[in-house]
Amino acid sequence: MTEFLAVGDRRIAVERRTGRQPGLFWLGGFRSDMTGSKALALDRFGAQHGLAVTRFDYSGHGQTGGDFDLGTISRWLEEALAVFETTGGPQIVIGSSMGGWLALLLIRELRRRSASRVMGLVLIAPATDMTELMLAQMAKKYRTLLLKQGYVDEPSEYSPDPYRITLSLIEDGRQHLMLGRIIETGCPVTILQGARDKDVPKEHALKLVQHIVNDPVTFTLVPDGDHRLSREQDIALLERTIEGLLAD
Numbered sequence: 001m002t003e004f005l006a007v008g009d010r011r012i013a014v015e016r017r018t019g020r021q022p023g024l025f026w027l028g029g030f031r032s033d034m035t036g037s038k039a040l041a042l043d044r045f046g047a048q049h050g051l052a053v054t055r056f057d058y059s060g061h062g063q064t065g066g067d068f069d070l071g072t073i074s075r076w077l078e079e080a081l082a083v084f085e086t087t088g089g090p091q092i093v094i095g096s097s098m099g100g101w102l103a104l105l106l107i108r109e110l111r112r113r114s115a116s117r118v119m120g121l122v123l124i125a126p127a128t129d130m131t132e133l134m135l136a137q138m139a140k141k142y143r144t145l146l147l148k149q150g151y152v153d154e155p156s157e158y159s160p161d162p163y164r165i166t167l168s169l170i171e172d173g174r175q176h177l178m179l180g181r182i183i184e185t186g187c188p189v190t191i192l193q194g195a196r197d198k199d200v201p202k203e204h205a206l207k208l209v210q211h212i213v214n215d216p217v218t219f220t221l222v223p224d225g226d227h228r229l230s231r232e233q234d235i236a237l238l239e240r241t242i243e244g245l246l247a248d
Contacts, residue, residue, distance in 0.1 A: 002063060005056075007082045013063035014056040014083055017043060021089035022119050023052035024242070027080060027106070030130065032157075032164060033062025037230040038124070038238065040097055045239050049246075054091075056083045069151065069164060072172035073131065075159030077105050084110070090119040092245055094238075097200065097227065100126025105176055107185050121189045121247040124238070125200045125227050128208050131173025133200065134165060146170070183211045188248070190218045190241050192234075194225025 002009040013222035024046050026039050034055035046053035058076045060068030080102050095103030102121035110116035146152040146167055193205040209219050
C-alpha cells in the first residue's frame with residue numbers, strides 16, 4: 001500500500017517493503033518514478049531475499065504528483081532525507097542518474113549529522129552535478145532561451161513530450177556541486193556505467209571516481225550499455241552488485 005509522507009507542503013508517495021536489514025533505498029532519476037523497471041526489479045530482489053525496500057516519488061514525479069516545474073535539487077534532496085529518516089537500521093542506497101547525485105548529497109548530509117547508516121552505495125550512470133552537465137550539453141539556442149524566459153522545453157528520446165528545464169533548477173543546482181573537491185562517503189561505492197551512455201558519458205562517471213579517494217570504489221563499464229541500463233542483463237548485473245555488498 002502506498003504511504004504519503006508530509007514534507008513541507010508536499011505529500012510524498014512512498015512504497016515500503018518490510019524485511020530484514022540492510023534495507024535497500026532507491027533514488028530514481030530525473031523524470032523517472034518508482035514504478036520504473038530498475039525500481040521494480042529492486043523490489044523483487046528484496047522480496048526474494050527477505051530484505052526491506054524503500055521506494056518513493058519526488059515531488060512532481062509519479063504518484064506524488066505536483067508541479068514538476070517547481071522541482072529543484074534542494075527540494076528533492078529534502079524529500080530524500082525525510083524518507084530516509086523513516087527507515088531503520090543499515091541501508092544500501094541505490095541511485096540512478098540524478099538519483100546518483102542525490103545519493104551522494106544524501107550521504108554527505110547524513111555524515112554531517114553523524115547519522116549515516118549507509119553501508120554501501122550503488123550508483124547507476126551517476127549524473128553528479130547534473131544541472132551543469134545539462135547546461136554544457138544544451139544547444140546554444142536553448143541556453144539563450146533559458147536565460148530569456150526562465151525555462152526551455154527540450155526534446156527527449158525518452159518521451160514524446162519535451163522535458164522542461166527551468167532556470168531555477170540550474171541555479172539551485174549550483175548550491176550542491178560536488179566535483180572539484182574530495183567526496184567522502186564512508187562506505188564502499190560501486191558505479192555501473194554504460195559505455196554508450198549519451199546523457200552521462202563514461203568520462204563524466206570516471207571523473208567522479210577520481211574524486212572518491214578515501215573509500216573503496218568499484219567501476220564497472222558495460223561496453224554496450226546505454227544510459228538506462230535496464231535490460232535483463234543490466235538488471236542481473238545490479239542484482240549481483242547488491243549481492244556482493246550483502247556478502248561483505
